[in-house]
Amino acid sequence: EAGVVQSPRYKIIEKKQPVAFWCNPISGHNTLYWYRQNLGQGPELLIRYENEEAVDDSQLPKDRFSAERLKGVDSTLKIQPAELGDSAVYLCASSLDMGPQHFGDGTRLSIL
Amino acid sequence: RKEVEQDPGPFNVPEGATVAFNCTYSNSASQSFFWYRQDCRKEPKLLMSVYSSGNEDGRFTAQLNRASQYISLLIRDSKLSDSATYLCVVTPSGGYNKLIFGAGTRLAVHP
Numbered sequence: 561e562a563g564v565v566q567s568p569r570y571k572i573i574e575k576k577q578p579v580a581f582w583c584n585p586i587s588g589h590n591t592l593y594w595y596r597q598n599l600g601q602g603p604e605l606l607i608r609y610e611n612e613e614a615v616d617d618s619q620l621p622k623d624r625f626s627a628e629r630l631k632g633v634d635s636t637l638k639i640q641p642a643e644l645g646d647s648a649v650y651l652c653a654s655s656l657d658m659g660p661q662h663f664g665d666g667t668r669l670s671i672l
Numbered sequence: 673r674k675e676v677e678q679d680p681g682p683f684n685v686p687e688g689a690t691v692a693f694n695c696t697y698s699n700s701a702s703q704s705f706f707w708y709r710q711d712c713r714k715e716p717k718l719l720m721s722v723y724s725s726g727n728e729d730g731r732f733t734a735q736l737n738r739a740s741q742y743i744s745l746l747i748r749d750s751k752l753s754d755s756a757t758y759l760c761v762v763t764p765s766g767g768y769n770k771l772i773f774g775a776g777t778r779l780a781v782h783p
Contacts, residue, residue, distance in 0.1 A: 591769065600680070600775060600776075601773075601775050601776075602676070602716075602759050602761075602773025602774050602775050602776055603716065603771075603773050604773070605770065605771065608769065608770070616770070651715060651716075655769070658769045660718055661718075661771065663715035663716055663717070664715060665714065665715050666715055668713075
């Protein structure tokens with residue numbers, strides 16, 4: 561069974577530039593999560609989707625972050641414009657309903 | 673105060689040692705409890721769930737004290753391959769859908 565696939569693996573951009581991350585969940589998983597993990601910290605939930613509906617986006621900084629999951633399968637997370645403090649690892653996870661979450665390898669973002 | 677607090681470590685132990693990690697959580701309504709393992713530059717992976725009665729999986733034993741809002745993980749006979757960061761995780765409601773992670777405790781096992 562293929563795991564959660566994320567791309568790119570690494571991204572380096574200058575501040576104020578836009579950036580996008582992509583996630584393909586495990587086949588059949590209807591719930592998808594985006595987390596941010598800062599250095600030396602645990603992951604923090606940004607947004608959770610059930611199929612194509614965002615059911616928990618309370619921690620998503622909506623002034624610069626956006627996400628979509630148009631067909632209820634893969635998802636993109638966008639930051640525009642990026643700030644220095646956005647440097648982190650962005651993790652995607654998926655689950656079947658409220659079952660165990662499986663994480664992807666993450667996208668490591670560095671802002672110059 | 674953070675919802676989930678852990679000693680960041682690092683814990684440096686020799687192979688074969690027994691090591692224990694502690695974790696406290698602030699929300700008394702927390703329902704489910706887990707330990708995750710995260711290797712350097714890798715994704716978190718579920719190590720084990722934690723039950724009120726305590727549970728064991730091979731060399732790993734997890735304990736929960738709801739009255740004290742305290743969770744522990746004991747690793748016996750440490751292996752080099754146990755070197756990783758151990759993340760304490762709680763959920764505010766039943767199920768896995770809202771994971772709240774601690775900052776993690778780093779373990780380094782040396783020969």
